[in-house]
Amino acid sequence: MEDQLVYLALAGLFGLFMAWGIGANDVANAMATSIGSGALTIRQALLVAAVFEFSGAVLAGGEVTSTIRRGIIDSSYVTGEPELLIFGMLAALLAAAVWLLIASRKGWPVSTTHSIVGAIVGFGAVALGTQAVAWGQVATIVASWVASPLTAGIIAFFVFNSIQWLILTREDPLERARRYAPLYVFVTVTLITLITLFKGLTHVGLTLTTLESYGVAIGCGAVVALIGRWFVMRIRVDKKADREFHFATVERVFAVLMVITACSMAFAHGSNDVANAIGPVAAVISVARTGLVEQASPVPIWILLLGGFGIVLGLGTFGRHVIATVGDRITALTPTRGFSAELAAAFTIVFASGTGMPVSTTHTLVGAVLGVGMARGITAINLGVVGRIFVSWIVTIPAGAALSILFFYVLRFLFG
Numbered sequence: 001m002e003d004q005l006v007y008l009a010l011a012g013l014f015g016l017f018m019a020w021g022i023g024a025n026d027v028a029n030a031m032a033t034s035i036g037s038g039a040l041t042i043r044q045a046l047l048v049a050a051v052f053e054f055s056g057a058v059l060a061g062g063e064v065t066s067t068i069r070r071g072i073i074d075s076s077y078v079t080g081e082p083e084l085l086i087f088g089m090l091a092a093l094l095a096a097a098v099w100l101l102i103a104s105r106k107g108w109p110v111s112t113t114h115s116i117v118g119a120i121v122g123f124g125a126v127a128l129g130t131q132a133v134a135w136g137q138v139a140t141i142v143a144s145w146v147a148s149p150l151t152a153g154i155i156a157f158f159v160f161n162s163i164q165w166l167i168l169t170r171e172d173p174l175e176r177a178r179r180y181a182p183l184y185v186f187v188t189v190t191l192i193t194l195i196t197l198f199k200g201l202t203h204v205g206l207t208l209t210t211l212e213s214y215g216v217a218i219g220c221g222a223v224v225a226l227i228g229r230w231f232v233m234r235i236r237v238d239k240k241a242d243r244e245f246h247f248a249t250v251e252r253v254f255a256v257l258m259v260i261t262a263c264s265m266a267f268a269h270g271s272n273d274v275a276n277a278i279g280p281v282a283a284v285i286s287v288a289r290t291g292l293v294e295q296a297s298p299v300p301i302w303i304l305l306l307g308g309f310g311i312v313l314g315l316g317t318f319g320r321h322v323i324a325t326v327g328d329r330i331t332a333l334t335p336t337r338g339f340s341a342e343l344a345a346a347f348t349i350v351f352a353s354g355t356g357m358p359v360s361t362t363h364t365l366v367g368a369v370l371g372v373g374m375a376r377g378i379t380a381i382n383l384g385v386v387g388r389i390f391v392s393w394i395v396t397i398p399a400g401a402a403l404s405i406l407f408f409y410v411l412r413f414l415f416g
Contacts (some may be wrong), residue, residue: 003415007086007288014093015281015303016310018116021100022273023314026112026361027053028104028322030269030345031262031315033369036327037338039258046316052263054308056270056280058301071119072116072141073124077132079152082287084127087411088404089280092119095403096276099396102312107321108392111360115400116276117141122401123408124201148348148359149367155344156371163336164375168247177253178232183261185228190221192264224260247336254335261342269349269361274307281306326365329385330371340375341368363393 031045040048073088096115102109124133163184167176187190194217197208208216231255241248327333333341344359347366352359366389373381403408 004147004288006415007090007284007352010090011093011281011288012076012306014090014097015277016110017097018093018280019274019277019310020314020317021104021115022112022277023049023311024104024318025100025110025314025322026055026273027266027269027311027315028319029109029263029326029365031319031395032323032326033333033338033341033365034222034258034262034265035323037255037258037333037335039335039338040262041254042320044322045262046312048259048262049266049315050127050312052266053270053274053311054305056267057088057274057308058304059271066122072120072134072137073128074132074134077128084412086284086287087408087415088120088127089284091123091404091407091411092116092400093277093280095119095122096400098403099242099399102319103392104321106324108365109322109326109362109389110144110353110392111140111171111362112276112397113360114145114393116280118397118400119404120280125401126208126329127408127412128406144359145350147362148352149363149370152341152344152348152361152364153367153371153374155347156340156368157375159343160188160337160340160372160375163340164236168231168336169252173247173250174237174253176249180228181232181257182225182229183252184220184257184339184343186347187219188257188261188264189224190217191347192267193217193220198368204253228256247334251335254339258335258339258342261339261346264346265342265345266351270311271349273361274304277310278303278307313410325385328370329382330366330369330389331376331381333369333372337372341365341372344368376407 027049031040031049033047034040034048035042049102073085095115096112096119099115100110100112121133121138128380168182170176194213197213197216235249235252235256236253237249243252282300285300331337340364345365348364348368349359349361366386370381370386
């Protein structure tokens with residue numbers, strides 16, 4: 001195919017740009033609760049993201065990538081003109097990345113999934129016709145944008161209420177926190193491990209029976225719970241801090257737990273949202289190399305690594321703007337509240353990733369934070385900030401589509 005090297009170079013460049021945008025916006029969302037509650041510093045959050053975002057992207061990112069790459073546009077419409085798919089996917093990547101740059105600079109926590117799906121639908125409808133868009137698949141994805149924050153919010157609501165009932169309302173909250181904290185860790189790690197083993201590792205050749213999967217998950221949960229217990233038991237009572245705030249030491253216990261949930265959240269995010277950057281890249285590379293539009297093609301490991309690197313880079317260089325919005329301005333976060341939100345969001349995202357459903361980390365985490373806020377009453381939520389967030393979500397889809405159409409025509413003019 002003519003201009004093959006140019007297409008490959010642009011795919012890598014735009015994919016890296018898109019991954020950077022995901023790091024600046026969505027990873028900032030994922031880490032904001034940990035930073036906003038004081039459990040992690042920005043430097044520590046970057047280290048967590050570097051390790052676990054990479055792991056999630058490489059080990060569990062394949063299922064969702066296949067949905068983004070080939071589930072939204074019916075590729076049979078471009079069989080005779082494979083260049084159209086290349087132009088479209090490049091335009092979608094660039095459009096979504098530019099919008100994420102704008103939104104991140106403004107501190108708007110928008111959805112990267114909205115951005116890329118809207119961009120792909122935009123070019124598909126213009127270049128191939130509305131009949132080429134798999135509207136059923138798009139409707140399913142849109143439904144997940146409602147279901148995921150609702151699910152995460154409900155889970156977060158009940159997790160935080162369980163913490164209040166088991167620990168915070170008791171006469172000896174610190175002792176009860178030490179008793180129940182390992183149980184929360186065990187549940188968190190077991191669920192994340194189990195869902196990952198069931199759904200996330202099929203494309204790397206690791207296959208376990210159901211019984212083996214349960215055994216590995218329970219084993220991982222038990223080991224990490226014991227490690228968490230060791231750290232929790234080493235926390236000393238700060239009598240001065242406890243006089244100023246009755247639950248100060250208890251919150252330090254949950255700060256330890258938040259480190260664990262932050263790792264889970266980063267893994268969950270990497271497994272799901274890396275697809276927004278590398279799905280279109282994989283499609284461009286496959287078509288450019290073979291000249292054929294295939295429904296299925298393997299995702300090279302270097303693309304997954306490119307996505308993971310770009311995500312970490314975006315968080316480190318530009319993530320502070322969105323962190324300020326989600327971590328501080330929706331509702332006041334403490335480690336107990338942040339833990340509840342992160343556990344609920346991580347579970348929701350990893351489950352969605354395993355089923356191949358590209359949900360929005362932004363929607364899920366904001367839903368979880370709102371769930372925690374609702375557990376304390378509607379007055380605990382900054383409704384003005386929430387309203388602006390909702391508006392930014394609505395604007396994202398048409399913005400991605402419009403930019404994608406513009407860039408598609410520019411690329412087609414330059415190379416067509």
